[in-house]
Amino acid sequence: MKKDIHPQVNEVTARCVCGTSFDTITTLKKIELDICSGCHPLFTGTQKFIDTAGRIEKFQKRYAKKGGK
Numbered sequence: 001m002k003k004d005i006h007p008q009v010n011e012v013t014a015r016c017v018c019g020t021s022f023d024t025i026t027t028l029k030k031i032e033l034d035i036c037s038g039c040h041p042l043f044t045g046t047q048k049f050i051d052t053a054g055r056i057e058k059f060q061k062r063y064a065k066k067g068g069k
Contacts, residue, residue, distance in 0.1 A: 016034075
């Protein structure tokens with residue numbers, strides 16, 4: 001193998017915004033996740049809407065006027 005061509009591998013703790021953390025090996029220095037298996041609806045079985053700008057209400061209002069054709 002050639003020397004000094006491979007990336008440095010680090011042991012880091014990946015942290016999610018929900019508070020879950022786990023250890024992994026990666027070439028990155030730090031990992032911060034927006035969603036993980038601890039808070040993802042597929043794994044938890046619950047559905048959450050994260051509406052940051054009223055997009056859901058805006059969508060429902062726009063398409064409620066049209067009705068079914």
